[in-house]
Amino acid sequence: MPPRSKSRSRSTSRSRGARSKSPAKATKKASVTSTKKSKPKVGLGSGKAEYTIILPVYNERENLPIMIHLFSQYLSLTDYHVIIVEDNSPDGTREVAKQLQNSYGADFITVLEREGKLGLGSAYLSALHLVKSPFVILMDADLSHHPKFIPKFVSKMSESGCDVVTGTRYRDGGGVAGWDTRRKVMSKGANFLADFLLSPGVSDLTGSFRLYKTPVLREIFPLIVSKGYVFQMEVMVRIIDAGYKVEEVGISFVDRIYGESKLGAGEVIGYLKGLLNLFLTT
């Protein structure tokens, strides 16, 4: 009996190369576990997150820690990754961002440092180079957008199979806190005009709280030429013209900047010029 089994084992090991295989398998397993335990890549995250949130900040020293805290309350720290794009704020936002990264881990937060206020579009584009996940979320860092809506975006996308989910203040239970009638009229007036001229099929064109599939972003964002409010409109119009499917989820927009009138005549004229440009070129 023993000689037969010996010969059998010899023939099988020769034909299958089992002996040569198993040591290699063993070392492969060992190297994977040692990477997991000892070396998370510093500064770029572990690359395992499903969703990346790109957060451009400028002078958000007070609000940024609160945003990160809210993320940790409502989102899973392994499924989400945050890229903070910091434009050399004079109030020390960069320091706070680095402290947050040390506290919550480089697997959760990446800080992308830039030399100055180079604009929202370029902030998104620079961050897009670092994105490895299949989904990207863009939102404001001034606490006007609440992270609790992100899971709603995610479930909307998975149940409808769309390419982009946009937060709307005008439908589906969405709304605004802290706006007087004048501000509401201007917002609705601007939206009516944009809707009439561009007929995008989306109720809130200037909204900036959205969930995108990363390939859509990579294709559309380099094409955008507008600035300010019109930037978000151009993104949505180009996405719809390219044939992607967009769904909406109602969000509450909280305006905490009481009394500050950001809508002067210059802004209105800039908006109209941008809208006209979009009307003529898309």
Next chain:
Amino acid sequence: MLRYQRFSAVILPAFSCYCYFILLPLGWHFPRAIANALLNLVGGGWTYYSWRECIRILSPLLVVALLGIYALSDIAYTVITFNDCKDASAEIETQVAEAKKEMKRRKIA
């Protein structure tokens, strides 16, 4: 097709029809006819124009006016029914306080 092209494809033929069928028969006196039609609306003018003639001559202005009425009423309706999230600002303020405590605990400025 670009959006302005889609608009032009509707507006230009319609405006051309207006110019050809309504303004052309009036000859070079058409500005006077338009002014007369406008004045007829407010009960004046130097010749009497019937309702049909007034509408025919002023049809582009009528379209713009109807559009304006639609826009104003839509904006008024949506502003009145604009959802006010009163509890959202209270919620965020309590969460700001919680977050500040957490930041103290983690020793973040």
